[in-house]
Amino acid sequence: MTVKPLSFAKMKPVPIAKRKVESDGMDFAAPYRAGSGFESFLCSLPNLGCAADLFRLRDAIVTAHRHKKQVILACGGHVLESGLGPLICRLIEQRIITGLALTGAALEQDVEIAILGHTVAPSERELNDGRYCLTEETGCLINDAINYGTTENWGIGKSVGKRLLESEFEHLEYSVIATAERYGTPVSVHPAIGADAFGMHPASHGESLGASSFRDFRLLAGMLAECSSGVIVNIASSVVMPRVLLQALDAARNVGKSVGNVTTAIIDPAASSSAITDVIERLTRPDGEGYWLTGPDEIIVPLLFASVLEALGDEVG
Template sequence: MTIRPLSFTKIKTVPLSKRKVDSDGKDFAAPYKAGTGFENFLCSLPNLGCAGDLFLLRDAIVSAHRHGHQVFLACGGHVFDSGLGPLICRLIEQKVITGIALTGAALEQDVEIAMLGQTVSASERALSDGKYCITEETGCLINDAINYGTGENWGIGLSVGKRLMESELEHLDHSVVATAVRYGIPITVHPAIGADAFGMHPASHGESMGAAGFRDFRLLAGMMAEASNGVIINIASSVIMPRVLLQAVDAARNVGKNIENITSAVIDPGASASAITDVVTRLSQPDGKGYWLSGPDEILVPLLFASVLEALGDEII
């Protein structure tokens, strides 16, 4: 059998006027003129793709703030490795962020920042003899706080936050957990037993961690019950936080809470398919909107919230 090249003489064409517009010239980027300020820089960005979604997410945050609705952040450990902790602390102080949920890895990083002003590389946690290294001071502080807080019926976030506030650590003002407790906003931690190093520390007790972690999940469900017309942003957590957020919303709805018009977003260049499905699609259903900003959090998070603050101007305390 001989295969012959296909003739295109009968190909059907359509005029440009019949084609759907993909991008309009008014949304194209423009050159930025040096020295004209941040607002003009934002105007120079294209209103398309990731930049266009960033502007829509900005508008949702600004609207939520102005109308007294919630703006929640859910963070993985990379958020703190990227140096974003102090920025989030200031957003809490300015009442832009109204609730925080962290993975266990994020909690560890936050505590190390409070202690040292820096985070410890995971690649350096192996000792020279090949054994896995569990950091003494980090594990002691976290587990002592949890073990005490369980008796007070506190969750992990509140327990560690109060312990940090009682300390005299040099870099406490850079701790998101301590700042959240200081300003009275809900802070929850969702550990993965067997994955988080502090859970393998000699001071760790499964009973305390389980009780405190479960209380934090119930608190997160309570936060989700108040999320109508608000914004939920998952940053740099592809596995734990997307599922925990979705389950918390499902739990709140299961007990009769009416949750509507949620704006949800994932900021993560390597977001998993399940993270995008759970947060961007399912979390915002049935009447909200979801966005995936597929760039590095160390660039997109400061840019997003700088644009929020620029829009709010004198409305910020």
């Protein structure tokens, strides 16, 4: 079969005046002038794409804070590996963040930072002999806290938070769990048995781990039940947290809680399609807004909350 090139002689162009405006000149970036301050820097950013979504998310957080609504952060382990713990601690102290939900990996990172002041990586030998996932002090502290906390009917977040505050570690100011416990901010932890190292430590007991994590899931459902007109930001977790958040919100609605007008966001350059669907599409139903900020969390999160604090000014300490 012979195929002839298609003739464009009868092509009908559209006058440019009939095209809708995609981006106005007022939304373009402006040159930043050195020394003009952070507010001027924000004004220099284009009001388009990821930057526009950041501004909208900022406005939602500012509005939620001013109206005493929930602002909940859900974090994977990379958030703390990226050094964002001190920033989150400060936001807890300033009452910007009203609740935290952490993966088991984030819990491990936070405890190791509290103990050492830094994160750790396995040696080549540990990678080869299967010991890379088991850190003695981390596993002991977490599991001892969980095992005791179960007798007090505490969840993982509260159990570990109290244990950290009772310790004499030099770096507690970097721990989001210790800071949250100190300021009375609820923290739920959602481990994945078989994936999180502390669940394989000899001090781990399945009964305690199951009971405490189930209580934390109920705590998260309670947080989301009060999240109408609030904000949920999921950072660097594409598997565990999106599903846990969705199930917790479904549970709240199932028992009769009316939850709506929720602004949700994912900050994750490699978010999965299921995470985007769960967090941005399903959590915002029926009348909320959702955003996917695709930049790295170590840049986007500080920029987002710096813009929030700039907007609030003297309203926060």
